[in-house]
Amino acid sequence: MKFVKKHLFTLIAVVTTLVATSVASSACWWASYQPVEPKCLREK
Amino acid sequence: MEKLSNNIANKVALELSLDDDNREVIAYGTFALMQMLLSIIFVFLFGLLFHVAFAALIISFTAAVLRKYSGGVHASSPGICTFIGTIVCVGQAILISLLIGPVVNLKLVIILGIVIFIWSYCIIYKLAPVDSIAKPIVKVEKRNRMKKGSIILLSAYLIITVIFILFYISSGEKKLLIYALCLYSGILWQAFTLTTSGHLLIGKVDIFLNHIVKKGGKIV
Numbered sequence: 369m370k371f372v373k374k375h376l377f378t379l380i381a382v383v384t385t386l387v388a389t390s391v392a393s394s395a396c397w398w399a400s401y402q403p404v405e406p407k408c409l410r411e412k
Numbered sequence: 413m414e415k416l417s418n419n420i421a422n423k424v425a426l427e428l429s430l431d432d433d434n435r436e437v438i439a440y441g442t443f444a445l446m447q448m449l450l451s452i453i454f455v456f457l458f459g460l461l462f463h464v465a466f467a468a469l470i471i472s473f474t475a476a477v478l479r480k481y482s483g484g485v486h487a488s489s490p491g492i493c494t495f496i497g498t499i500v501c502v503g504q505a506i507l508i509s510l511l512i513g514p515v516v517n518l519k520l521v522i523i524l525g526i527v528i529f530i531w532s533y534c535i536i537y538k539l540a541p542v543d544s545i546a547k548p549i550v551k552v553e554k555r556n557r558m559k560k561g562s563i564i565l566l567s568a569y570l571i572i573t574v575i576f577i578l579f580y581i582s583s584g585e586k587k588l589l590i591y592a593l594c595l596y597s598g599i600l601w602q603a604f605t606l607t608t609s610g611h612l613l614i615g616k617v618d619i620f621l622n623h624i625v626k627k628g629g630k631i632v
Binding site: 373374377378380381383384386387388389396397398399400401402403404406407409410 | 414420421427428430433434436437438439440441442443444445447448451476479480481482483484485487489492493494496540541542543544546547548549558605
């Protein structure tokens with residue numbers, strides 16, 4: 369159970385990080401509300 | 413929704429022993445994913461209610477994909493954003509499918525297409541990308557990349573429209589003209605959100621909806 373849980377959390381982390389990176393490289397995301405972008409994703 | 417995405421990110425970060433930066437990125441990604449899914453589900457469900465689900469989804473996807481490059485005006489909360497998005501997409505789909513649909517013809521689609529594409533190219537060339545305080549686009553290279561992406565995407569939409577028209581000419585299937593109108597509608601709305609008038613309109617609607625939400629909260 370612990371093994372499955374860890375893999376599930378890893379999967380969530382990978383998918384959401386990919387989405388966050390995709391949002392960071394675009395002008396804005398799907399909808400017309402924009403949450404504050406994390407500083408580590410901002411292009412300097 | 414922000415609270416839920418933060419809770420998920422906290423849980424994941426805790427279980428995988430991730431640092432604060434990673435937790436923030438996961439929260440941001442979770443929020444983006446949830447907002448996208450919720451927007452699509454709402455447009456689909458309300459579209460189904462009025463028998464215009466497919467048309468509404470075409471409008472929604474057309475505007476949303478273009479938005480990734482062109483940016484645009486933002487709502488003050490995710491709820492208001494989903495509400496406006498659903499009303500706009502389903503409303504336009506109803507207008508196109510039920511009102512314009514019965515009288516649509518090739519001439520009308522071609523004339524509308526010429527006007528809408530010329531106007532959209534001008535607006536996007538002049539204004540895109542429109543950023544926000546929450547996600548500023550500072551780098552000139554990125555601004556140029558986004559503008560170029562918007563123009564390329566608009567050109568892709570133009571090609572798709574031409575394909576729809578050509579297929580209509582060969583098959584006579586009226587639905588293809590409706591789909592072309594849906595594409596126009598998504599492009600038109602997205603280009604409008606880049607303009608000052610778009611900012612003013614969404615701003616006013618946003619204030620009005622916020623007022624209603626606050627008033628509703630007081631009553632409850």
